[in-house]
Structures are given as C-alpha cells and as structure tokens.
Amino acid sequence: MDAKPIEILLVEDNEADAELALHALRKSKLANHIHRVQDGEEALDFLFCRGPYSARSFDNAPQLILLDLKLPKIDGLQVLQQIKTDARTRAIPVIILTSSKEERDMASGYQSGVNSYIQKPVNFADFQDVVRQLGMYWLLINSKPPASAFGRA
Amino acid sequence: MNFLEQAFGSGDYMPHGYCYLWNAHLVWLHVVSDSLIALSYFAIPVLLLWFVRKRRDLPFHWMFVLFGVFIVACGATHVMEVWNLWHADYWLSGGIKAITAAASVSTAGLLAYVAPKVLSLQGLDQLVQAKSSLEQEISDLRNDELRSLLREAAYRDQAALLDITHDAILVRDLQSKITYWNRGAAILYGWSREEAGGRISHELLSTVFPAPVSEIEAQVLSTGSWDGELIHRKRDGSTIIVSSRWALETDDSSKPIAILESNRDITGSRRAEKRFENLLESAPDAMVIVNHAGQIALVNSQTEKLFGYERKELIGQAVEILVPASRRSAHVGHRSGYSQAPHPREMGEGLDLHGRRKDGTEFPVEISLSPLETEDGTLISSAIRDISKRREATEKIRNLNSSLQHKIDELNAVTSEMESFSYSVSHDLRAPLRHIDGFARILKEEHAAELSPEADRYLTRVIDAANRMGTLIDDLLSLGRVGRREMTLGRVSLDDLVRQSMADLPPGTENRVIEWRIEPLGEAPCDSGLLKLVFSNLLSNAVKFTRTRQAAVIEVGICKIKGTPAYFVRDNGVGFDSKYADKLFGVFQRLHSQQDFEGTGVGLATVRRIIQRHGGKIWAESELDRGATFLFTLAATPGPSAPQEAEVFKSNGR
Numbered sequence: 001m002d003a004k005p006i007e008i009l010l011v012e013d014n015e016a017d018a019e020l021a022l023h024a025l026r027k028s029k030l031a032n033h034i035h036r037v038q039d040g041e042e043a044l045d046f047l048f049c050r051g052p053y054s055a056r057s058f059d060n061a062p063q064l065i066l067l068d069l070k071l072p073k074i075d076g077l078q079v080l081q082q083i084k085t086d087a088r089t090r091a092i093p094v095i096i097l098t099s100s101k102e103e104r105d106m107a108s109g110y111q112s113g114v115n116s117y118i119q120k121p122v123n124f125a126d127f128q129d130v131v132r133q134l135g136m137y138w139l140l141i142n143s144k145p146p147a148s149a150f151g152r153a
Numbered sequence: 154m155n156f157l158e159q160a161f162g163s164g165d166y167m168p169h170g171y172c173y174l175w176n177a178h179l180v181w182l183h184v185v186s187d188s189l190i191a192l193s194y195f196a197i198p199v200l201l202l203w204f205v206r207k208r209r210d211l212p213f214h215w216m217f218v219l220f221g222v223f224i225v226a227c228g229a230t231h232v233m234e235v236w237n238l239w240h241a242d243y244w245l246s247g248g249i250k251a252i253t254a255a256a257s258v259s260t261a262g263l264l265a266y267v268a269p270k271v272l273s274l275q276g277l278d279q280l281v282q283a284k285s286s287l288e289q290e291i292s293d294l295r296n297d298e299l300r301s302l303l304r305e306a307a308y309r310d311q312a313a314l315l316d317i318t319h320d321a322i323l324v325r326d327l328q329s330k331i332t333y334w335n336r337g338a339a340i341l342y343g344w345s346r347e348e349a350g351g352r353i354s355h356e357l358l359s360t361v362f363p364a365p366v367s368e369i370e371a372q373v374l375s376t377g378s379w380d381g382e383l384i385h386r387k388r389d390g391s392t393i394i395v396s397s398r399w400a401l402e403t404d405d406s407s408k409p410i411a412i413l414e415s416n417r418d419i420t421g422s423r424r425a426e427k428r429f430e431n432l433l434e435s436a437p438d439a440m441v442i443v444n445h446a447g448q449i450a451l452v453n454s455q456t457e458k459l460f461g462y463e464r465k466e467l468i469g470q471a472v473e474i475l476v477p478a479s480r481r482s483a484h485v486g487h488r489s490g491y492s493q494a495p496h497p498r499e500m501g502e503g504l505d506l507h508g509r510r511k512d513g514t515e516f517p518v519e520i521s522l523s524p525l526e527t528e529d530g531t532l533i534s535s536a537i538r539d540i541s542k543r544r545e546a547t548e549k550i551r552n553l554n555s556s557l558q559h560k561i562d563e564l565n566a567v568t569s570e571m572e573s574f575s576y577s578v579s580h581d582l583r584a585p586l587r588h589i590d591g592f593a594r595i596l597k598e599e600h601a602a603e604l605s606p607e608a609d610r611y612l613t614r615v616i617d618a619a620n621r622m623g624t625l626i627d628d629l630l631s632l633g634r635v636g637r638r639e640m641t642l643g644r645v646s647l648d649d650l651v652r653q654s655m656a657d658l659p660p661g662t663e664n665r666v667i668e669w670r671i672e673p674l675g676e677a678p679c680d681s682g683l684l685k686l687v688f689s690n691l692l693s694n695a696v697k698f699t700r701t702r703q704a705a706v707i708e709v710g711i712c713k714i715k716g717t718p719a720y721f722v723r724d725n726g727v728g729f730d731s732k733y734a735d736k737l738f739g740v741f742q743r744l745h746s747q748q749d750f751e752g753t754g755v756g757l758a759t760v761r762r763i764i765q766r767h768g769g770k771i772w773a774e775s776e777l778d779r780g781a782t783f784l785f786t787l788a789a790t791p792g793p794s795a796p797q798e799a800e801v802f803k804s805n806g807r
Contacts, residue, residue: 016588023595070580099587100580122583122623124591 007139009062010036011043011079013071017120021066021097024128030135035062040074043067044082047089058088061150064138067114069098069105077108084113091149093138166241169234180238187231194228197221216267223260226253321395321416324402327409329353341418343388354414359386369399374409377401383416393420438536443472445530447488459539461511475537477509488533495524495533508537516541568637575633582626590619628755632740635683635762645681647674647688647720651709654688662696665705672710674720677787683763690756691722691783697750698726698781714786723782728775737773760785 008025012018018036025034037043043065045051049058065083069076076096083089095116096109109117118134121127173179198221205217230253233246315322321338325331334349342349342358349357355366361384362369373379379399386392395416402411430451433440439456443449449467457464460475467474472488473481500506500520508518519540525532593615601609651671677684692707699705708723729737729744736742738761741754764771768788775781 014584016592017584020588020591020595023591098580099583100576102576102579120583120587122586122590123620124587124594127587127591 006033006035006060006062007064008034008135009043009046009065010034011040011065011067011071011076012036013038013068017068020124020127021131024124024131025135027128028132028135030132030139039072040076040079043071043079044074047083047092048086058150059147061089061092063093063144065092065094066097067094069096069100069109077105077112080109080112080114087151089150091145093142093145095134095138166243168239168241169237170239173238183238184235187234191228191231191235194224194231197224216263219256219260219263223253223256226256229253319417321418322413323349323354323416324411324413325354326411329355331357332411338416341387341393341416342385360384373399373401373412377403382419385416393418394423395419436536438538441467441472441475441535441537442525443488443533443535445492445532447472447485449474450532456537459510459537460508466511475508477507477515480507491522492531492533495522495531497521497523500535508539517544571633572637575630578626579630583623586619586623586626590616590623593619625753625755628753628759629740632755632759632762635686635759636766638683640680640683640766642678642680644676645679645684646676647684650681650685650688651692653685654692657689658693658696665696665700666703667696667699667705667707670706670708670710672708674709674711677718679767679787680763683766687760687763687785688722690760694756694783695722695724695726695781697752698728698745699724700750701727712784714784717786719784719786721782721784723780725780728777728779728781729773730777731775734773734775738771 010018010021010025012021022034022036035046037046042052046053046056047061047065049056067076067080071079076098080094080096083092083094090113093115094113095118096105096114097118097120098105099120101119106117116134118130121130170180173183201217201221201224226249229249230246233242233249236242237246316336318335319337321341322333322335323331323338324333331349331352331354334344334346336346338349339345344357354360360366363381363383369379369381378401379397381397383395383397384392385395396419397417398415400413400415401409402413403409433442433451433453436453436455439459440451440453441449441456442451449470449472452464452467454464456462456467460467462474473484476484498521500522506518506520507515509515517540519538521536523534525534593612596604597609597612597616604612648671651674655669688709692709695707696705699707702725706725709721710723711718711720713719727745727750733744737744738757739754740758742758743752743754745752761771764785764787769786771783771785773781773783
C-alpha cells in the first residue's frame with residue numbers, strides 16, 4: 001500500500017490539531033513521510049499490519065509515533081500499552097503529545113514506557129518550537145533502534 | 154579368738170539334724186514348732202511393754218519388764234534350736250540358755266517376794282462401789298439451802314470468767330433488783346458493782362424498751378428468753394443502744410428465780426449502718442443489695458423510683474422480680490455463679506441488659522456488681538443505671554454519623570465530578586484555544602501579504618485573547634489542584650523555599666533595581682511544594698507591583714502575633730486601598746487593570762487556599778501607593794493538629 005518508509009506516525013483525531021501539527025512539522029522541514037491515523041484502533045491496525053493495513057510489513061515501522069491521549073474507540077494510553085508490550089513494536093519511540101497535563105495521565109504514560117510526554121502549548125509559536133525540537137532530536141540526533149531491537153535479524 | 158571360734162564357728166560338732174537322721178518330717182516338725190514358739194515369745198514382751206507404758210500407775214511395773222526379758226530369752230533358745238539343725242553352734246546355744254536360766258531364776262525369786270504385797274492391794278471393783286455409794290449420799294442431800302449455796306459458789310466461779318467478756322452482764326431477781334454486775338457492765342455503764350448492786354436495773358439505766366415492759370417480761374417467763382435492742386443511759390448521761398439477751402433462771406421445780414441479762418453496745422455499728430444507709434441513699438444509681446440466696450436485703454429510694462416498687466414490696470423478694478420474665482431463669486444461674494466467686498465487675502458485658510418495672514415495662518440498664526462483706530455473710534451490691542437516655546443519645550449520634558457519612562459521600566461524588574470537570578477543562582477547552590491561536594498565527598505570518606493592517610491588528614487581538622484564556626485555564630486548574638492535592642507535611646526549611654522562589658521569578662526583572670531584605674525564617678511543619686507556591690506568588694506579586702518604583706525594596710521576614718510565628722512579604726510598591734483588602738484573596742478578583750498590571754486574579758486565591766489547608770491565616774495590610782505587606786501563619790498549634798488535618802484532607806481527596 002505504502003512502500004515508502006514512514007518517518008512519523010501521527011495519531012490525532014482532531015482535524016484542526018492534526019492540520020496544525022502537520023503544518024508545524026512541514027515548516028520544520030524535518031519529516032517528509034508522515035502518516036496520520038484518526039483513532040486508536042486505526043493506529044494499532046497500522047502498527048500491527050492488520051485490517052486495512054494488512055499489506056504493510058513490520059519492517060516498515062515508523063521511526064517515531066506522536067500519540068494523542070483522548071482518542072475515539074481505543075484511547076491513547078491503551079494504544080501505548082499495546083505498543084510497549086509487544087516485542088515487534090516495543091522499540092519504536094512514542095511521544096505523547098496532548099492537551100492534558102494531568103498528573104495521573106503522565107504517571108500512567110511513563111509507567112507504560114512512553115519515551116517522552118509533551119503538553120501542547122496553547123501558543124502556536126511555542127508549539128512550532130516544540131515540534132521542531134522534538135523532530136530534531138528524535139529524527140536526527142537520536143540513533144534509531146537497530147533491527148535486532150525488534151527481534152528481527 | 155579361741156572363744157569366738159568356739160562360739161560362732163561350727164567346730165567339729167555335727168549339726169543337730171544328724172540326730173534326726175535328716176528325716177524331713179521330723180526336721181520340719183522341729184523347725185515349725187520352734188519358730189512358732191519363738192515368734193510368740195517375742196510378741197508377748199512387746200504387748201507387755203505397751204501395756205506398761207499405757208498404765209504408768211501400775212504397781213510393780215518393773216516386774217513386767219523383768220518378765221518380758223525372761224520371755225525374750227526363752228524365745229532366743231528356740232531360735233537357736235532351729236539354727237543348730239544345720240549348724241553346730243552348740244556353745245552359742247548353751248550361752249543363750251544360761252542367760253535364759255538366769256532370767257528365769259530371778260523372775261521366779263522376785264515373784265515369790267512380790268506376791269504377798271500384790272495380794273494386799275484393793276481391787277478396782279471395790280473402788281467403784283465406794284464412789285457410787287458416796288454419790289448416793291450426796292444425792293440424798295435434797296436440801297434447797299445447800300443447792301442454792303452450790304449455785305452461788307458456781308456464780309462465784311464463773312464471775313472471773315464473766316469479767317473477761319466485754320459484754321455487760323447483770324443478774325437481777327424477779328423484782329429487777331440487781332444481784333450481779335460484771336466488770337463489763339461497770340465499764341460500759343460507769344457504775345461499780347457495789348453501786349449497782351441492789352438497784353432496780355430499769356431505773357438505774359433509764360431503759361427504753363421496744364415494747365411495753367410487761368409484754369417482754371411475760372415472754373421471758375413463758376419462753377425463758379428474750380432478744381432485742383434497748384436504749385440505756387450511762388452514768389455520764391449519754392445514751393447507748395445495746396443488743397440485749399435475757400435468760401430466765403429457774404430452780405429445779407422450774408420456778409423462776411432470776412433473770413440473766415447480757416448487753417452489747419451496738420451504738421457504733423448502728424451509726425455505721427445509718428451512715429451506710431445514707432451513703433446508699435445518696436448514690437446516683439439504684440442500689441439493690443442481695444443476700445447469698447438472691448433475696449433483696451436493702452434498696453435505696455432510687456430503686457423505688459426506677460422500678461416503681463415500694464421498699465417494703467421488694468425487701469425479702471427474689472431479686473428476679475426486677476428482671477424481665479424471659480431472662481429470670483437464666484439470671485438465677487448467673488447469680489449463683491457469681492456468688493461462688495464474687496468480685497467487682499460489670500454485669501453481662503457486651504449484653505443488652507434490661508430491668509423490669511412494677512408495671513411490666515422494661516428498660517435498658519447497665520449494672521455493676523460488687524461483693525459486700527458483712528456480719529451476715531457476703532452480700533452482693535448491684536448499682537443499676539437506666540441507660541435509655543444514653544441509648545437514645547447514642548442512637549442520635551449514630552444517625553448523625555450516618556447522615557454525615559452520607560454528606561461525605563455526596564461531597565466525594567462532587568469532588569470526583571469536579572475532577573472530571575477539570576480534566577475535561579484541561580483537555581477539551583484548551584484544544585479550541587490552540588486552534589484559534591494556531592490558525593490566527595498562520596494567517597498572520599504566512600498570509601501577511603493578503604492582510605490589511607487593520608486585519609493584522611485584529612488577528613493580534615485574537616491571538617492575545619486566546620493566550621490569555623489559556624493562562625486563565627492553567628491558573629484555575631492549578632488552584633483546583635492545590636485544593637485536591639494530598640498534603641505531605643514535614644519540617645521544611647522556609648529559607649530554602651524563599652531561595653527557590655526567587656530563582657524561579659518570571660523573566661523581566663533583569664534590568665530592575667530591587668533591594669532584597671531577606672531575614673532567616675527557620676523551619677516549619679508544612680507541605681514544601683504548596684508553601685513554595687505561596688512564596689512564588691507573593692514574591693512575584695511584590696516584584697510586579699513595584700515595577701513603577703525606581704528602587705524597589707522587597708522584604709521577607711518573620712514576626713510573632715499572639716505567640717504564633719507570622720511570616721511576611723513586604724514591598725514598597727503601588728499597594729492597594731485597604732477597604733478592598735477582603736476582595737484581595739477572591740478568585741478572579743483584581744484591584745488593578747489589566748493594562749497597568751497583568752494578572753488572572755487566581756494567584757492570591759491559590760495562596761489563601763494553601764494557607765487554609767495548613768490551618769493558618771493570611772491577610773494583607775496596605776495603603777494606596779505606599780506598599781503592601783502580606784502576612785500569613787501556618788497551623789495555629791503546630792504539631793499534633795497538623796497531621797490530623799492532613800488526614801481529613803486525605804479522606805476528602807480523591
């Protein structure tokens with residue numbers, strides 16, 4: 001279906017948020033291949049190569065997942081748990097990008113193994129800055145996990 | 154040596170058995186016969202010895218001893234006969250026979266010497282006969298005078314004995330004339346024997362009788378005795394109560410001759426009883442005193458009131474009359490069990506005890522039991538308290554508690570609603586703000602060419618409004634969090650908190666001249682995170698409101714107000730009109746315009762909330778344009794109350 005390597009998977013149900021995030025990412029000129037899914041179920045289908053994404057391969061895992069918490073069907077924390085408890089997806093860095101800065105959300109996120117937790121600033125200039133920094137860090141500075149980290153040869 | 158060998162060695166002689174040619178029957182005949190003779194001979198002196206020891210009076214008792222020795226010696230010769238059947242110790246046997254011979258000859262000789270003397274002794278029978286004839290002679294003396302002499306002699310003999318007792322004992326004739334007066338009477342009443350003798354006893358003692366004296370005397374004459382209490386007047390004029398016992402003396406023809414009166418002073422114990430009764434009456438509880446048989450011996454007036462019986466209806470009744478019918482049989486068992494080992498205790502602990510009134514109604518009681526040692530044995534004293542009122546009060550408290558619990562549940566429900574509300578505020582209300590800001594900014598920055606200057610200015614307004622609302626939401630959420638957060642109290646260095654707060658001050662003070670006067674504050678029991686918020690808010694306010702000053706002065710210090718440490722933050726800023734002081738700490742309350750001093754009006758509300766949670770107070774003093782001082786205390790009584798408060802908030806928290 002999509003043979004190009006996906007750099008970022010954006011899990012975001014809100015159109016406006018999605019558009020702003022994509023805008024910010026594009027402006028930072030860091031990622032060209034971004035895939036957006038609209039809810040938790042679609043995110044899991046995409047990552048586990050099933051349902052509409054059954055043609056995908058685990059070899060083509062995204063380099064980074066930007067995950068909203070409040071999602072229809074399956075919420076962000078559950079998506080996170082499934083990613084982090086499965087050996088095939090566990091190594092993918094996941095960043096929670098959400099409006100909420102509730103302590104319990106942060107605590108459950110970190111307990112489930114999230115790699116980073118970022119509250120979306122109201123101010124779009126700040127948001128753009130955050131997106132630029134995290135893209136810089138996770139896509140350029142950080143060494144991505146080797147294939148063996150996914151249990152593949 | 155030679156002799157010993159002859160005596161104990163067998164020598165060259167043959168054992169005697171050879172003489173019987175070892176005929177088994179013959180040998181055994183000798184063995185058994187000699188053994189029995191020896192045994193009997195040995196038994197006889199033992200019996201004789203016992204007899205002599207018992208009868209020390211026996212004349213010539215040395216004769217019996219000698220006779221005993223003689224018989225023992227005879228027994229020994231028979232033992233030797235048996236021995237020599239198998240051993241040939243004939244020398245030893247001969248020696249023993251020689252001793253026996255000596256004893257026999259001496260006994261025979263002495264017997265011959267003693268026999269005539271024994272014959273001269275009178276027999277026991279003769280003695281007995283003499284005694285009975287003498288008694289006959291005495292009983293023959295049927296003489297009144299002699300008998301009365303004897304009786305007087307008996308009195309004299311007993312007088313010493315009667316003088317030992319503490320009781321007053323007097324004997325009076327039928328005309329009440331005193332004929333005998335013991336030492337006890339002299340001591341008790343104060344008149345000597347000589348003074349009292351011949352006086353009429355009732356007159357001397359001014360006796361007050363419990364019944365007409367004629368009735369009492371009639372009873373003594375008919376039954377021979379009387380018991381009762383009398384009141385007597387002593388020589389010194391004081392009156393005493395005596396327990397009196399009268400006994401009639403008669404002669405052999407049952408004719409009354411005198412009355413013996415024994416009196417014991419019971420004034421003291423009567424008073425003690427009276428005191429005890431007063432004590433019983435003054436007890437707040439119904440007191441029921443029961444004897445070992447479970448009969449009511451004594452009650453107080455509270456008992457009458459509580460149970461509706463009159464005293465006389467209760468005395469002598471089984472105590473179960475006061476117990477509900479359904480519990481009576483069980484009570485009898487419990488009661489006798491308690492009487493076995495009485496000790497003070499609560500009755501039926503943990504049980505619902507009930508009393509029963511005369512009208513049959515029942516009421517809850519609490520009973521404590523204790524044993525009471527008296528002259529009449531151990532009595533059981535029970536204090537009975539009507540606890541209906543207390544029951545009602547307990548019931549009321551229970552109801553109050555449950556309605557309180559209900560309120561708490563409601564409050565918890567509201568709190569959890571508040572939490573989900575603030576969660577959705579945090580999450581959902583911020584999203585549209587981000588969108589407004591985001592798209593307005595994209596318009597402004599990336600489509601600037603298409604915008605008129607006015608449109609650009611409006612977009613700036615939109616962006617400012619969105620950001621301001623974002624700040625408001627953040628502050629409100631922080632206020633909510635301050636109220637809900639669990640407090641962890643510890644000893645915290647306030648100086649550290651002040652230092653941290655100063656380091657965290659919002660940017661923009663770099664170019665300002667601010668003189669900080671920081672006094673050491675020491676430690677206080679508080680939640681460090683929350684107290685840090687207090688200092689951050691107060692210090693940033695001070696910085697903000699001194700912005701218009703050339704040289705800002707901000708002081709942090711500690712003072713004492715009514716013995717409680719109060720901490721203060723003082724500035725020389727614009728201050729406020731003190732008539733608005735009460736509005737200062739309200740949510741969204743602001744005393745300055747947004748143009749002059751930006752702010753949300755949530756900061757001081759948050760501060761007040763934190764101080765209240767610590768059990769303290771916060772207030773501010775100021776005059777317009779002359780600076781402001783914010784003062785706060787922590788727990789009014791630091792220490793014990795602080796953790797308790799933490800407890801309360803914990804239970805009200807999430």
